[in-house]
Structure formats: C-alpha cells, structure tokens
Amino acid sequence: MCEEHFDVAVNARATEFQSGPHRSQAPAPVVDISIVIPCRNGAASIRAQVESIADQISTADFEILVADNGSTDRSAEEVRSIPLGSAQSIRVIDAGQRRGANFARNRGAEVAMGSLLVFCDADDRVGAGWLDAFWTAFNDGVELAGGTCNRFYPENKGLISARTGLIDGLNFLPWPTGANCAVSRTVFDNLRGFDETFIHGGDETEFFWRAQLRGYALMLVEGAEITYIQRPLGRPAFRQSLVYGRSHVSLYAKFHSYGMPRTPFRLVLASLTRMVFLFATSRPRSQRRSEALKQLGIQLGRLQQSAKLRIWFP
Template structure:
C-alpha cells in the first residue's frame, strides 16, 4: 500500500479538486489518502468526512496539536499504513499518472523521490515549470514539498520532519538529512503536479520572504555538512533584475511576479542574517 498524505489548514475551497484528482488516478498499487488537518476552522474536516463516506480510501487525521506544515506531515505519516509515502498539497492538483510514476521509481530502488511542478496563475495561465529536484544552494538536490515521496523506513530512520521549521526550508531539511544518511532523492519528471500560485502579490511577497529566511536557517543547520556559504557577490545583479521585472509591464503579470519573488526572497535572507548573525545573502 502507498499512503498519500496531504497536510492541510483551511483548505476547503481547493481540497475537493485535489481529492477528486487523486481518486481518479489509475494505479496498480493500493492507496490510502490521509488529510492531516492542522486546525482548520473553515469546514475542511466536514468536506473530508463526506469524501470518506463516498470512498473509504480517504481518511481524516487530527493534526491540530501544533501549528505548522511539518507537524501536519508527521502526524499524517505516523497514522499511515503504507510502505511508501507520497506528499502533495491541498491547493494543487496532481496530473494523471502521478502515483504510477512515483511508484515505478520507488519500486526500482529509489529511497526518496521528487516530481515536477507546472506553475499556474489563479486564472489557469501557465507560469513556468519547476523541475523535479533543485540544487540552487549548491548542496544536495531536494524535491518540492508539494510533490515528493519516500520509503516509510527513511522517515522512521530520520525521526520525521523537523517541526521547529516554519515558513521555509521545512521539506528541504528533511531531504538533505536523508541524503546525508545515504538516501538521495531521485528525480521523477513524469510525476507532475499543477502548482497553483497565489494571486495577491502581497501574499507572494510574504511567502518568498519566509523562503529567504528559511534558507539562512538551513545554512546554519547544514553548513557543517557542506552547504556552501553565499557571500552575496551576485546580490546587486539580483536586485537590479528584480527591480526591472517589478516595474516592467507584461501581459499576464508573470514578469512582475518573478521580480517580487526575487526581491522578497533576498529581503528575507537579509532579515534572517541580521537576526541570527549568520551572513548568508
């Protein structure tokens, strides 16, 4: 059996679409779908119960004990019964063949897997592809938390996700620890998730500011294992490019979004560098 775990907080507006997509997957392996509810107050639990009555493969798990996506992930995974775990999010949509693609990789010997994200704007406009694994920090490859998986024994060996990490770097830390323990991530580009981007640029700025802070926290944790320091020599170029993207008009707004992402991420790095007295720009 494979366990699909969805960490969720107040996801009632989008979760049904993801559950329908998962239930429509054709797969040669038995599955269970666990929604780990991280303290929702919007009717998420009632929605999951309706799905569970319709299809017994869907289960609701109470993960309200502590705020944070990693607490929800850990709670859902510990309640699961599968030999392997796949993770996706409540506000995205898995594409056809998603489970099977990850299954083939895991049964071929992969310990950890990551799939690709097709980024889309709220109106459905494509906004670029994120590859199945990233190496932007010059360290171990890691997958997106919205499209990843692993053998359950890897999770048990590592003791789960670090629940003190909030707002950025939460999944990266897990997969870097896995790699250090001899369980690298295998890219599965044919396992695709439609990744729904936020529509409000202020929300995008908050999100990427958190990602920037998370990057500095990752450096503090993993520099002793080889994560290289960023001295910020390229920072002026990033700032200029980001500023030009923000002020340059584009038909679908993707250029401005990219600029906000770049600038907010670097602002988050600068803020956390000052807070932690750890220089990583």
C-alpha cells in the same frame, strides 16, 4: 569545501541527524501507499485535490490521509464527503495540536499504513499516472524521490511555466517540493520524520538534505507530475518570498558546517540588478512585476533572519 573534507564532515556528524522528532513505528502495512496531505483552511481547494488522487488508476492499494492542522473552515467536512474512488480509505487526521506543515506531515505519517509515503499539498492537482509513477520507482528500488511540477498562475490567464523537477537553488544539495515527493516508510522512520522546528519555509528542504547526508539517494520521477498552483500576484507572492528568504538563513545555520556555502556576492548582485530591471520595465500586477517582488522578498527575508539568528547569509 573539497569533496574529501565534505565526506569526512558528513561521516563525523552523521549521528546528529538521528535526533529528529520521535515517532512510534507504524503497524505492518495493509496498503501499499499512504498519501499524506497537510491542510490548514483548505476548504476551497482540498476537494479537487483529493478527488484527483482518488481517481488515480493504480496497480497499488492506497489510502489518503488529510492531516488537518487546526483548520477553522470546513476542510474536514469537505474531505469526509468525498467518494472513495479507487482509494481504500480517505481519512481526516487531527493534527491541530501544533502549527506547521511538518507537524501535520509527521502526524499523518504516524498513523499511515503504507510502505511508501507520498506527500502533496491541499491546493494543487496531481496528474494522471502520478501515483503509479512513484509506485513503479519504489518497486525499482528508489527510496527517496520527487516529481515534476507545472507551475500554474491563475491570475495570468492560466499561464503554465516550463516543467520543473528537483530544485537546486542554494548551491548545496537538490530537493523536491513538499507538494510532490515520496519516501519509503523505512527511510522515513530511520530519519525520524520531518523537523518540526522548520515551520515557515525550508521544511521539506531540511528533510531531503538530511536524508542525502545520511547516504540516501534522491531521484527524480518525471512521470509523477502535478499542476503546482502559484500564489496570487503581488502581496501574497511577496509574503511567500519573505518566508523563503528567512528559511534560507535557517537552513544555512543548520547545514553550513556540512558544506552549504553562502550565496556568492556576484549572484546577489545579479539578483538585485534583475530585480531593479524588472521593476523598471514591468506593469503593476504583471508577471514580471511579481518576479521583481519575489526577488525583493527573498532578499529582505534573508536580511531579517540573518539579524535574528546573528549569522550572515546574503
């Protein structure tokens, strides 16, 4: 779609993106930043993440909200036993009425008191200076942001891959990972939160695409750095990739009329060729074999969701 036609499509349809889940306006801010962490059965990892946030040295006052999405382990108990550190408060929010990270994020944001909302996950680690990097950007006028990620592979001798920032893997608009992103309270309320129909994959992508289509600029905050802990090699990584592949089709179903293209056949062919090569030249449970399984999972997920939605996205 040419740029002129794309702008017309965006303007003609902008009102459609105002119909997200309704959330009441938050009370007047009494802290600067609210960190919202969706969590489901994260007892094994949540303490380390919350402590890494509570220990942040920041010029901003901040609260930590763990939105418990129906955990059946001791996630809530773990969180309640964590010392405040530099945080004004650490709260567990009941977000178990409906499954999904986006429901949990919205529930946390609904009771958050900060003028800046920062979202991260329960199983990663934020770096030193992470919070102040977002706060500085916010005070410089940034309303929509993502941070940087160092991908950590626990099963592969702690390998950390090259640092990554905003993602641009679907030839449309960039987006940050939901494990490291921030949005002003004003923008969040204007967008009416995350789309709770995106339950398995694409959840943060939908939000940040919708925001950009409404005219908000997405910025990369390089100093907001996390260690992004990856799924174990093999089947867990394959299952996650299936989810990603399905989400690509769901995103295409929602955004193709705004200019999101199908994946060019040459790129699909290149992906399949790389997958076959990696399978043929890798050892079982190696990083290369895991990459091959991820490619396979994405392609199978796309096929499954294409059949389900009756819309073709290879």
